[in-house]
Amino acid sequence: MTLKQISVFLENKKGRLAEVTKLIASEKINIRALSLADTTDFGVLRLIVNDPDRCFAVLKEHSFVAQQTDVIAVEVLDKPGGLQQILDVFDENNINIEYMYAFVEKKTDNAIVIFRIDQPARAIDALERNKITVLSSETIRKL
């Protein structure tokens, strides 16, 4: 089960990131996780939010270049080797990770890692075969 990530194109300009977060806050959209990839001139902000469709619409309304991408969220035991177990599964199944970022869940002791993978269905399948929990968008929304 995949979930929707919102990515936004940002020029490296002072205050630009704050403008996005302010806009999202004013719409009462809650950011669950984010990562910012940057180059000298621009950055790509990736967001996991409680309401991706509305977030996407709001950003577009305000002339941001945004995109929705399917990513997967995996629960990782917050202990040494937790992440390794997942990466091993990907490795064994020849699954290539484009990028990933993590955040910590408040209610349990687990971390949640977001993976961007070319063929998410294959990845989910491999993870589930190895008894690793892939979180649903519903779960993420309720965090």
Added chain:
Amino acid sequence: MIWNPHYESMEREKLTKIQSDRLCELVDRVYRKVPFYRKRMKEMGVSPAGINGIADIVKLPFLTKDDMREVYPFKLLAVDPIDIVEVHTSSGTTGKPVVDAYTRQDISIWSEAMARTLAMCDTTRTDSVHNAYGYGLFTGGLGVHYGARLIGANVIPISGGNTSRQLAILQDFKSTILTCTPSYSLYLAEAGREQGIDFKKLSLRVGLFGAEPWSEGMRKEIEAKLYLKALDIYGLTEIIGPGVASECEYQDGLHICEDLFYPEIIDPKTGEVLPDGKEGELVITTLTKQGTPVLRYRTRDITYLNHETCRCGRTAVRMHRLLGRTDDMLIIRGVNVFPSQIEEVLLRIEGVEPHYQLIIDRQEQLDILEVRVEMNEQLFSDEIKNLERFESEISQGLYAALGIHTRVKLVEPKTIPRSEGKAKRVIDKRQL
């Protein structure tokens, strides 16, 4: 020193007579030998019989940059191809470059013109000319080379690039004259300073700088940093290359070799010839060229003329240093660039919209062309590598088309002003 006082300091009346004779001969020749000119003249209802002196030049058709592309490669040829001994082309290239084909006599004319240029700063057999203009199809390198050879000076054909070798040779060979683009001279000064070179101790006394626009401010900077006298030179492939006009030691306008290259200033809108002191488009006719003669070529360069005799003793008409262009051509590191060329490259890439902006700046004495392209949903990717691949696709496309490196910058949508005319597309921040 005046290389050829007979022509360069000739009385006006005598010079006019020579120009008239040469024009009549030229018109007669191209009418007979170049179908392109014959057709144009017929369209204007003018024949060689109607051209009886230099005053009649206004009856002749203009030749434009677009015409030059139409006649590519050799439709302007006025001699048997076997008589061509060398070919050069312009640097800027949308589609077709401009071709200049030289006979042995044309090479002599070119050498003569460049010898006059070099003599303006008293170049003699005792001088060593450090020639850092590019050698090759570009006219700069070989033009200076031929002039220096005619004088009998020692030419150091170092061509462009490899700055540390340039600096070593400048010191070791005790070069007295430097020829390169003005921006490169400052780049040399900067690189030399970093290496701890004291330019005061070099033997350089004069620099002949051209192939790109520069200003009085830049002249002062060059003179202060390189401890030499900086002179402006002007030329273009369409006419012959460098040597068309150059400054004498008084640095008060560029003397045109007008017995060889007849200048007019026209109103670019109406084509009407303007008097001395009035700014307009420079039009040049090659009075003596054999291979690819040029009749009333519209240079698109803006300047004005001054026929007063100069303090140096030359009567040859002076043109003011270039004041601008009638088109939107940019000169970046000596290379002619039209915004339309860049647009063409951008629009070939799927998903790119015609919202772009060109920012030209000069950093560490080198021109930097930044091409800003607006991001849109079709181009956007959440993966940085895709965006970087897109950037490099653009810069490689631009390099292939322009021959210069550009800096591509992706910007957010609607940040580039919309269709408010050409001017907004180009922001030239260079302090020229």
